[in-house]
Amino acid sequence: MGDERPSLDFPASSQSLFQSYLPHHGSQRSDSPGTRPFVTLTYAQSLDGAIALSPGTQTVLSGQETKAMTHYLRSIHDAILIGAGTAIADDPSLNCRLTGITLATQPRPVIVDPDRRWNVSKSQCWKLAKNKLGQEPWIIVDHIDVADVEEHISPNGNMWANDGAWYSRIPRADVHTQHGAVREIPWQAIFETLGREGYQSVMVEGGAGVINSLLRPDNLHLVNSVIVTIAPTWLGQGSVNVRPERRQDDSGAIRPTLRLRNTKWHQFGEVVVMCGRVDPNSLPQVVP
Numbered sequence: 360m361g362d363e364r365p366s367l368d369f370p371a372s373s374q375s376l377f378q379s380y381l382p383h384h385g386s387q388r389s390d391s392p393g394t395r396p397f398v399t400l401t402y403a404q405s406l407d408g409a410i411a412l413s414p415g416t417q418t419v420l421s422g423q424e425t426k427a428m429t430h431y432l433r434s435i436h437d438a439i440l441i442g443a444g445t446a447i448a449d450d451p452s453l454n455c456r457l458t459g460i461t462l463a464t465q466p467r468p469v470i471v472d473p474d475r476r477w478n479v480s481k482s483q484c485w486k487l488a489k490n491k492l493g494q495e496p497w498i499i500v501d502h503i504d505v506a507d508v509e510e511h512i513s514p515n516g517n518m519w520a521n522d523g524a525w526y527s528r529i530p531r532a533d534v535h536t537q538h539g540a541v542r543e544i545p546w547q548a549i550f551e552t553l554g555r556e557g558y559q560s561v562m563v564e565g566g567a568g569v570i571n572s573l574l575r576p577d578n579l580h581l582v583n584s585v586i587v588t589i590a591p592t593w594l595g596q597g598s599v600n601v602r603p604e605r606r607q608d609d610s611g612a613i614r615p616t617l618r619l620r621n622t623k624w625h626q627f628g629e630v631v632v633m634c635g636r637v638d639p640n641s642l643p644q645v646v647p
């Protein structure tokens with residue numbers, strides 16, 4: 360299968376609007392192990408904070424202009440990360456169709472799928488990789504069968520290849536939040552693993568479970584920028600919402616989860632794109 364869809368262009372004048380919210384190095388994956396990557400959280404929502412009409416369904420919220428924007432953003436990140444729910448519901452291509460991109464500069468799709476619910480070899484991104492139109496997906500799992508592991512191990516030893524995909528095992532753990540313990544693969548460990556493989560930037564594209572977890576007060580320090588497309592529509596009750604945990608201060612009072620800094624709002628056609636920075640100095644102290 361080739362990719363017959365047209366290449367996309369995002370004009371330089373629009374690109375410049377995003378510079379201060381993006382990693383500075385561009386997409387230049389390094390072969391030497393590095394530190395935790397720059398993390399950009401990006402998604403599209405309705406006026407009532409919903410990202411899909413109902414769980415497990417795909418809802419188009421953005422227009423042609425923001426489609427090109429998404430591909431531009433992909434082009435300057437080393438990896439694109441989604442959760443298993445999005446991989447199963449949307450079967451996204453997760454490659455970049457910006458004019459001029461080569462296989463070497465395609466971002467790596469990363470799917471957090473602890474129990475391997477997603478059928479990788481039936482997916483769009485696996486097929487695109489087979490046709491050299493995207494990088495092979497990298498799946499973060501909670502456990503791995505020895506039989507699944509080929510001899511091929513990445514140079515830095517954090518991922519194993521099997522039938523056109525790469526795997527890393529990062530076990531779930533009890534993560535303590537202000538509202539109790541959550542059993543999940545710790546985000547710090549996920550990003551540090553990417554960093555050890557030389558990935559310097561990650562664009563997180565959803566879905567709700569991933570976004571709500573990363574916007575939780577105890578994970579906010581891992582996020583650098585947020586880019587949200589807001590569509591002039593309400594998806595209504597029963598939709599899938601971005602609604603992270605609230606924060607509690609030392610006295611037990613409820614506080615907002617986060618207020619972004621240095622925000623800029625840009626209109627593209629009928630939608631608005633909001634960019635903001637997570638200022639590490641203004642993050643609340645989290646006392647679980």
Ligand SMILES: NC(=O)c1ccc[n+]([C@@H]2O[C@H](COP(=O)([O-])OP(=O)(O)OC[C@H]3O[C@@H](n4cnc5c(N)ncnc54)[C@H](OP(=O)(O)O)[C@@H]3O)[C@@H](O)[C@H]2O)c1
Pocket residue numbers: 401402403404409410411413414415416417418420441442443444445446448449471472473474476531542543544545546564565566567568569570572599
């Ligand atoms: N509008 C937008 O911009 C946008 C973008 C993306 C997706 N979406 C929509 O969002 C919906 C999918 O959202 P979702 O919440 O179901 O799925 P999701 O956030 O993509 O994936 C959640 C699942 O991924 C796994 N996971 C993710 N992070 C994990 C971690 N740190 N530790 C352990 N497991 C982790 C878990 O799998 P297990 O359940 O197997 O444990 C979890 O249930 C779809 O309807 C999709 O169309 C919208």
